[in-house]
Amino acid sequence: MHIPVMLNECLEALITDPSGIYVDGTLGNGGHSAEIFLQLKAGGRLIGFDRDLDAIERVQQKLKSGEGKHVELVHDNYANMTGQLDRLGIDKVDGLLLDLGVSSFQLDLAERGFSFQQDAPIDMRMDQQSGQTAGELVNTASEQELADIIYRFGEEKASRRIARAIVEAREKARIETTLQLAGIVERAKGGRKGKKTHPATKTFQALRMAVNDELAGIEQVLETMIGRMKEGGRIVVLTFHSLEDRLVKQFFSRHVPREESLQQGGVRRIFEEPPAKWISKKPLIATDEEQTANPRSRSAKLRAVEVGV
Numbered sequence: 229m230h231i232p233v234m235l236n237e238c239l240e241a242l243i244t245d246p247s248g249i250y251v252d253g254t255l256g257n258g259g260h261s262a263e264i265f266l267q268l269k270a271g272g273r274l275i276g277f278d279r280d281l282d283a284i285e286r287v288q289q290k291l292k293s294g295e296g297k298h299v300e301l302v303h304d305n306y307a308n309m310t311g312q313l314d315r316l317g318i319d320k321v322d323g324l325l326l327d328l329g330v331s332s333f334q335l336d337l338a339e340r341g342f343s344f345q346q347d348a349p350i351d352m353r354m355d356q357q358s359g360q361t362a363g364e365l366v367n368t369a370s371e372q373e374l375a376d377i378i379y380r381f382g383e384e385k386a387s388r389r390i391a392r393a394i395v396e397a398r399e400k401a402r403i404e405t406t407l408q409l410a411g412i413v414e415r416a417k418g419g420r421k422g423k424k425t426h427p428a429t430k431t432f433q434a435l436r437m438a439v440n441d442e443l444a445g446i447e448q449v450l451e452t453m454i455g456r457m458k459e460g461g462r463i464v465v466l467t468f469h470s471l472e473d474r475l476v477k478q479f480f481s482r483h484v485p486r487e488e489s490l491q492q493g494g495v496r497r498i499f500e501e502p503p504a505k506w507i508s509k510k511p512l513i514a515t516d517e518e519q520t521a522n523p524r525s526r527s528a529k530l531r532a533v534e535v536g537v
């Protein structure tokens with residue numbers, strides 16, 4: 229089961245016109261989308277994206293157009309969103325939601341190879357139909373490349389040691405499974421030492437982000453979609469770790485005007501077009517109740533802006 233994170237907070241930030249056009253860039257199990265669709269009125273339109281075909285097929289069973297409301301599902305990377313909207317004849321939209329990262333379905337299904345708790349071939353691709361698997365990456369990238377990936381996308385201090393251990397292990401035999409890889413990382417880090425999180429957590433995150441080119445995708449959808457928002461339209465993003473959150477925060481900050489005093493007196497507003505305003509300056513986090521009920525919500529941060537002056 230994938231429980232939608234901060235559902236009410238997302239919907240409240242997102243929907244301004246119930247007859248408008250809304251895009252969910254990360255359908256997953258359709259938790260947020262189902263609620264968006266419910267809140268839409270006649271004339272309302274929901275476009276849902278996921279690069280995972282399983283997610284599209286799952287949501288297809290749940291959401292059907294009716295009562296004057298329309299739903300369209302698109303199997304594609306959200307980085308290609310504007311091209312897909314062009315194809316659908318849509319210019320501007322009222323709201324865009326991104327609930328970043330992987331779904332519980334992807335994590336829990338051993339054969340998807342995302343988890344260091346279940347043994348399976350190391351895949352980690354969100355789109356199973358394209359791209360290099362994390363197993364191919366681990367077995368072919370140079371030691372330097374691996375260290376860079378693990379440091380940059382995992383913020384893992386022991387990245388060099390882990391990369392060395394991976395290369396030494398694969399010289400003996402190809403690294404085939406998630407548990408094998410988790411064991412190599414754990415030994416390189418000197419065991420668990422009573423830590424709450426598994427020593428391979430950051431390495432697995434880094435490999436997943438690398439094979440799915442996650443940060444570039446987030447950057448691209450934000451850069452291209454901010455110009456496709458209607459005046460007063462909202463972009464709402466749920467992030468789950470510091471790399472995602474920093475990127476989203478910095479992107480929005482560039483569009484929120486700040487005032488600079490001029491030498492000759494007066495002020496000037498500095499911002500990238502189009503201007504936007506924070507819906508809440510500080511990111512929202514899940515309530516204590518939600519954090520207890522759904523551990524995945526503990527690391528969530530909701531950032532949202534309204535586009536326009």
Ligand SMILES: C[S@@+](CC[C@H](N)C(=O)[O-])C[C@H]1O[C@@H](n2cnc3c(N)ncnc32)[C@H](O)[C@@H]1O
Pocket residue numbers: 230231232233253254255256257258259260261277278279280283304305306307327328329330331332354445
């Ligand atoms: C956290 S889940 C979304 C859960 C959903 N909000 C719900 O409540 O059921 C993230 C989903 O986004 C998808 N995803 C991640 N990156 C993507 C991308 N670049 N393009 C399209 N879908 C992506 C994943 O495949 C996954 O299904």
